[in-house]
Amino acid sequence: MNEAGCVAREPWELSFLAEPREVAGLRRVVRLHLKMWGLSRQTETAQLCVTEMVTQVIRRAGIGIPVSLSLPMKGTFLRVEVRVLGEYGAPMPASSRANDQEAVAELLLGSYAERWGTREGPGFKTTWCEIATGLTTPHGHGGGVRVTRAEAMISLYEAASAHGARMTRLTPVTATRVVI
Structure with a gap:
């Protein structure tokens, strides 16, 4: 809490290598971080989104590549971002994809998050989703x-x-x- 009594929800980022064994640790870190932010109700959804996004990175880009997980607030929404350094395939609409696992992952992400998408730039690609928090202000609470x-x-x-x-x-x- 800051001096005004509001929860300080500064953007948070963690770099890691894309490895299947990292997913469980990422889920624990997300749970702890959201608890500190007073967003425990969003923990399960955020963990599921992180699991799906990191799993897709591992499937598409491979094991051992540099990745970062970021949790910033976007207004009253919790934003979960997974950024990959380097190039890998952009998601395609589920109807045009042959890989059923990817289609299911994107359907799950779309059903858990209010909105999701990707952002690409030179040398990176970010997959993100936004989860409703029920907060009345970005630094307030859902009371x-x-x-x-x-x-x-x-x-x-x-x-x-x-x-x-x-x-x-x-x-x-x-x-x-x-x-x-």
């Missing part, structure tokens, strides 16, 4: 309307006390205790 109102009230009292305004009914500490 709903009541929690958002409570945060607003606490912020109002904190701002007023910081500017020397006299609090007649509630102090920020009392307001915090009442809200909690």
Whole structure:
């Protein structure tokens, strides 16, 4: 949490070599990271997306190539990105693909994530997906309307006390205790 009481969700990245044995470790790291961010409800979906994307990299690009996993926030969505250094085949629409495993993987990714896609540049390719978090703001939480109102009230009292305004009914500490 930062000084404003919001969860700091700074982009996070991990480099690794594409190896089947790495997938279990990546799933654990994603779980721990999302727990620190207060996004435990998104853990299973994020883990499934990471598994599918890394598995596709291994199938298409091969074992042992440099890959990175990144977890940035995009607005109120959790974005999961798997970036490969070098060239490998872009996904094709499932209807034109002969490989049933790839079609199933893309259908799974599409059903778990709100949206997904690929981005290519010189010497890299990124496959990404975005997962809904239920957050009201990118650095807030998914506590709903009541929690958002409570945060607003606490912020109002904190701002007023910081500017020397006299609090007649509630102090920020009392307001915090009442809200909690």
